Structure formats: structure tokens, C-alpha cells
Amino acid sequence: MAINMVDAPDPEAIKAYHGRSPYREFIATEGIPIYEEYSVDCNTIELEPWARLGGRGAYVHVTGRSDYLNAYVHEVPPGGETKVEQHLFEKLVYVVSGRGSTAIEAPNGKRHTFEWAPGAAFGIPLNAKHQYFNGSGSEPARLVAVTDAPLMIGLFHDSRSFIFDNPMQFPTRFGDERYFSGEGKFLQVRAGRHQWETNFVPDLKSLELPVWHERGAGGSSIQLSWVETILHSHISHFDSGTYKKAHFHNAGANIILVSGHGYSLLWHAGEDPLNTVRVDWHPGVLFAPPDGPTFHQHFNTSAGPARYLVFGPFSNRRYHVLEGARADDTVDVSAKEGGRQVEYEDEDPRILELFEKECAKHGTPSTMREYLEARGIKR
Numbered sequence: 001m002a003i004n005m006v007d008a009p010d011p012e013a014i015k016a017y018h019g020r021s022p023y024r025e026f027i028a029t030e031g032i033p034i035y036e037e038y039s040v041d042c043n044t045i046e047l048e049p050w051a052r053l054g055g056r057g058a059y060v061h062v063t064g065r066s067d068y069l070n071a072y073v074h075e076v077p078p079g080g081e082t083k084v085e086q087h088l089f090e091k092l093v094y095v096v097s098g099r100g101s102t103a104i105e106a107p108n109g110k111r112h113t114f115e116w117a118p119g120a121a122f123g124i125p126l127n128a129k130h131q132y133f134n135g136s137g138s139e140p141a142r143l144v145a146v147t148d149a150p151l152m153i154g155l156f157h158d159s160r161s162f163i164f165d166n167p168m169q170f171p172t173r174f175g176d177e178r179y180f181s182g183e184g185k186f187l188q189v190r191a192g193r194h195q196w197e198t199n200f201v202p203d204l205k206s207l208e209l210p211v212w213h214e215r216g217a218g219g220s221s222i223q224l225s226w227v228e229t230i231l232h233s234h235i236s237h238f239d240s241g242t243y244k245k246a247h248f249h250n251a252g253a254n255i256i257l258v259s260g261h262g263y264s265l266l267w268h269a270g271e272d273p274l275n276t277v278r279v280d281w282h283p284g285v286l287f288a289p290p291d292g293p294t295f296h297q298h299f300n301t302s303a304g305p306a307r308y309l310v311f312g313p314f315s316n317r318r319y320h321v322l323e324g325a326r327a328d329d330t331v332d333v334s335a336k337e338g339g340r341q342v343e344y345e346d347e348d349p350r351i352l353e354l355f356e357k358e359c360a361k362h363g364t365p366s367t368m369r370e371y372l373e374a375r376g377i378k379r
């Protein structure tokens, strides 16, 4: 077999052969916008008609989404429905606005239907046929989904029918059928690792969360295990006028604000936390701390509690797919002790000063100075 070397290789041939992204090639055929932003407001981004799925949509690639995951906003028109779909990638969904329902077909032919409103979230069992319906005749409904389509389409690239038209069924992904009506199973582990296993949470704002003092003032959290997914998921709560401790972990934690308003600061080690990246948020804002790793810290300046939902990459507490997930067991351990967290006593004092100014702008009392002083932390 001869190799025919030439004086000048053909740049067009090299371009066509190298650097392909099967996932990006696929989404380029979808006819909807693709947003590449640090953060997006899922309430207001412009959508376009989505011929494949019905309704309107847009792909959302926030900077820290990781190579494994994407997000997209899918709008169901007033009085309308989306097309039935199934896919061999995982999908977790949060309801940004509107009211409606989801129908999911189980391998035994049983149809599970549940109704949702803003603040609800659910999982789609792997490769299950499903469809959304808008329950209002006048208001659109917006859902934001996080999926591992980039990985799965990348793995099987030229076989899209394998991803979107595959008869394989996964009955164990459906779990207890009561999970589709909002019931679940609590597994007590330890602070920050307690688990809520379900397929549907009707209202994340009112889900009871166990305390997680190690992550900061007024904090509580629970890990969510949906439809036997290998994706990570949790919801965190922190009180009015408080902020969490900074920490870092691998990219891919797609953070969706559920309630409250405030901001997050993001920076790399050695950078100025106050002058690197700031994301201001309110319900429906989506962002993700990038790799680097990126320290990030969340601040609640609203009169009520703030909650955010995280849909992240592999692994979760139940299923370890990536070994790196084991290291995330140190997200609430001081960096001085080999962990990934900045304790309050080690943070830049300007962080509290900025927070007090931001709270004052909103007429929200900050409780952080008293909280720190009560624990002997000087400012």
C-alpha cells in the first residue's frame, strides 16, 4: 500500500476530515437557535419553531456545561402539544413557566401522566416515549432540559436512528410507579448526601430539605435520584440575607434558579473574586461553573429563600461512572484540609462588604455579619 505524499496537502480535505463533532453536526440541522453564553435567562431567550419536536426551542450551551451535557429550552404552544419522542440519552427537565402535563409510555404499555407548573421537575426514563401537553389555552409553557446527548451522539455518531429510533426498552428506569405522581423514597445518608428518589417533584420550592451546615449559613440540600439516571442532581436552599461558602468541582453542574434573586461570583485560584465573573440571577436563569477549576459562591439578596436545582454530569451518589465523582465528597471540606471549600474565616473580607451593599440595594437585611461574629469569625 503506497502513501502518496504531495508537496502541499489539500487544506479543504483536511478540514472535512478532522475536527468533526457529530453532536454539533446534528444540532446544526435542527433549525433552532444555539446560544453559547456564560448564563442565559430561560424565560426570555428567543426561540424558533422546532420541526422535529413541535413547539419552539433553542439549544443552550452555557460555558461550564461540560463536554458531556447540553441544555435546551422547549416551549409548548398554548393549547398545544409536542410530538412524541424517544431517545437513547438521559434527560432531566425543569418547568420554567406555564402549566401542562407530561405523558410517558412504559414498556408494558402503561401510560403515566402527571401535571406540572413552574417549579416542577421530572426525569424521562431512558428511551421512553414521551410527550408534553400545554394545559392553558392562552399561555405558552417553557421547559428546560439537560441531557447527555452530546456524549451519546458523539459515541454513535453516524447512527442517529440508533439514538432516536431504537426499540430497546429499559424497564428498571421507571422505578416505583408512584414516583410519577410525586411520591418518593427518602434515603438518609449524611448532611449534603441525603437522597430523594422519585421521578417527579411537583414543586421544588416546597420540597422539604435536610440542613447542610457545612456549606454555609441557613443552608439545606438534598440529592435527587430520578428515573435511575446516572446524571447528578440536587436542590439547594439558602435563607434570605445569607450566602454560601465558595467551593469548586468539575464542570457540568448546570444550575437552574428556582426561587429568590441574588448573584454568584466565579473565579479561578489566584484571580480576584470580585472582578472575574459575576452572574446575577432570578428564577429561570441557567449557568454552570466551568472547569479550571472554578471557585463559585452564591449570594441571596432577596427577601425570601433562594433555591437552585442542579442537573450535572456523571456520576451521582447512586451510580459512579466517572471516578472524579468520588473526589466530590470533599466539596464541603476546607481547602486547607485537602478539600474544595473556602471556609468563611478564609474568604476575602470584601466579599461580605459587597454582599451587605447588594442586600441594602434590595432593602434586604444581611444576617451574615452576626452569623460570623456569633462563631468568632472576625471581620
Ligand SMILES: [Fe+2]
Residues within 6 Å of the ligand: 247, 248, 249, 253, 289, 296
Ligand atoms: Fe458548586
